[in-house]
Amino acid sequence: MEGEVLRDDQWEHIRPFVPGGRKGKRGPRSDGRRFVDALLWMARSGARWRDLPERFGPHQTAKRRYYRWIEAGVFDRLFEAVAGDPDLEWMMLDATVIRAQAQAAGARRKRGDLKPRLSVAPAAASAPSSTPS
Numbered sequence: 157m158e159g160e161v162l163r164d165d166q167w168e169h170i171r172p173f174v175p176g177g178r179k180g181k182r183g184p185r186s187d188g189r190r191f192v193d194a195l196l197w198m199a200r201s202g203a204r205w206r207d208l209p210e211r212f213g214p215h216q217t218a219k220r221r222y223y224r225w226i227e228a229g230v231f232d233r234l235f236e237a238v239a240g241d242p243d244l245e246w247m248m249l250d251a252t253v254i255r256a257q258a259q260a261a262g263a264r265r266k267r268g269d270l271k272p273r274l275s276v277a278p279a280a281a282s283a284p285s286s287t288p289s
Contacts, residue, residue: 161196
């Protein structure tokens, strides 16, 4: 688990940009550090949410929080903070670490798979192919 967790100095650098974790009546509301570690695990493994290890908490909770953070712009602020610090550059994601399905690279689809829907605009602009010219 050594490569999956942030060091203390790295966590202190991004902590101000992570919402939650303030003390409530019954203790801290959430563990932002554990969630960030879960996101790093997801980014490195390319796994689905349901494959998230139990040590990171319920996958439904992590998925819900992930989408809330996107809507709130948390990742934008976090990436801006990380981009200026070369020590945290390993946290940055780009297209080289995100997996795509084989069809995205032009591979043939399996027999019986659904065909992707075509946009209405290109169909309206082209002439019908079934009529002889």
